[in-house]
Amino acid sequence: MAEEYVKLVGVNKYFGDFKASDNIDISIEKGKLIGLLGPSGSGKTTILKMLAGLEDADSGDIYIGGEKVNQVKPSERGIGFVFQNYALFRYKTVYENIAFGLKIAKWNKADIKNRVMELIELVGLRGFEKRYPSQLSGGQRQRVAFARAIATEPKLLLLDEPFAAVDAKVRKELRAWLRELITKVGITSIFVTHDQDEATEVADEIIIMNRGRVEQIGSPVEIYNNPKTPFVAEFLGENVKVSHVEDMRGFEGIAHAALIRPEYVVISKKNELVRYPASTEEGEVIKSVFRGSLIEVTVRLHGQELIGYRQVSQPLLHDGENVNIFIQKMNIIDENTAYVVENETITAAESLVI
Numbered sequence: 001m002a003e004e005y006v007k008l009v010g011v012n013k014y015f016g017d018f019k020a021s022d023n024i025d026i027s028i029e030k031g032k033l034i035g036l037l038g039p040s041g042s043g044k045t046t047i048l049k050m051l052a053g054l055e056d057a058d059s060g061d062i063y064i065g066g067e068k069v070n071q072v073k074p075s076e077r078g079i080g081f082v083f084q085n086y087a088l089f090r091y092k093t094v095y096e097n098i099a100f101g102l103k104i105a106k107w108n109k110a111d112i113k114n115r116v117m118e119l120i121e122l123v124g125l126r127g128f129e130k131r132y133p134s135q136l137s138g139g140q141r142q143r144v145a146f147a148r149a150i151a152t153e154p155k156l157l158l159l160d161e162p163f164a165a166v167d168a169k170v171r172k173e174l175r176a177w178l179r180e181l182i183t184k185v186g187i188t189s190i191f192v193t194h195d196q197d198e199a200t201e202v203a204d205e206i207i208i209m210n211r212g213r214v215e216q217i218g219s220p221v222e223i224y225n226n227p228k229t230p231f232v233a234e235f236l237g238e239n240v241k242v243s244h245v246e247d248m249r250g251f252e253g254i255a256h257a258a259l260i261r262p263e264y265v266v267i268s269k270k271n272e273l274v275r276y277p278a279s280t281e282e283g284e285v286i287k288s289v290f291r292g293s294l295i296e297v298t299v300r301l302h303g304q305e306l307i308g309y310r311q312v313s314q315p316l317l318h319d320g321e322n323v324n325i326f327i328q329k330m331n332i333i334d335e336n337t338a339y340v341v342e343n344e345t346i347t348a349a350e351s352l353v354i
Contacts, residue, residue: 005030011060020046022212035203042209080149084161095129119147138166159191233338250279250343258330265308279345
């Protein structure tokens with residue numbers, strides 16, 4: 001059985017009349033990299049601050065490594081913290097920044113030197129020891145911040161929007177690097193983000209937050225493919241909301257609204273073969289937009305607009321062209337729940353025994 005390393009039980013936090021944390025129950029296994037994902041104001045950073053001891057919970061209990069830490073000072077919790085703006089000392093070199101926590105912890109000079117050089121090697125900054133933050137790129141500064149945060153071998157690493165201050169290309173590189181780094185050092189880590197691509201690419205498990213509540217917890221694939229609440233279904237992926245589901249072939253009898261993602265919509269030219277003709281309908285192309293690796297196509301079906309993808313290698317579609325449309329599945333939503341429904345034609349075909 002996996003070890004439960006970080007745990008929040010019935011945690012509540014108010015700021016005046018605003019409830020930032022609403023009865024939070026979270027359990028995190030040792031060594032996992034967890035993404036706290038949600039829009040601004042959803043309570044992600046508040047959880048991080050309560051774990052670090054920078055904010056006190058109004059009620060509930062917080063455990064790290066099996067120890068209840070509600071009354072434990074921040075400096076004694078064994079936390080490493082990485083901020084989105086790096087928070088490096090401008091007038092200290094890379095070496096001095098990484099060594100800072102070790103000096104505070106009263107490590108001897110020889111051990112400090114060995115540890116700092118080990119970390120400089122680990123984060124790929126060998127040869128940059130004597131440089132100052134102003135002489136580094138954004139990505140390099142964030143690597144220094146990571147090295148400083150894990151220098152004292154903390155029990156838990158907390159990262160608040162760690163890639164927010166770097167450009168898109170560097171952000172992508174840092175994601176892969178962070179995933180590799182956490183695997184190497186094996187430290188339990190929690191990072192806050194509002195970027196779902198970041199969370200799904202980096203995290204072992206995602207905790208979806210909304211209005212101070214935990215909406216859903218699971219692996220990136222599990223949550224993306226099986227959202228359990230309307231918020232999660234709408235928040236993840238690109239969605240088009242449709243109200244008249246019962247008009248669409250293969251979904252007759254469904255009275256609730258639905259969210260249809262582009263990857264669920266198959267759009268074919270009239271002369272192209274279709275796999276499920278019984279549930280394929282005719283629609284009209286409204287517009288096509290080149291998205292680099294894909295063509296995004298907006299179509300009209302039963303008076304409602306949908307979006308689907310075509311490969312750049314496929315024949316182009318023209319505005320006003322009549323096309324075949326097949327909807328593979330959709331996320332059905334009502335007031336409190338969400339669930340996935342597959343087109344009945346696919347279900348029937350898969351149930352046939354030859």
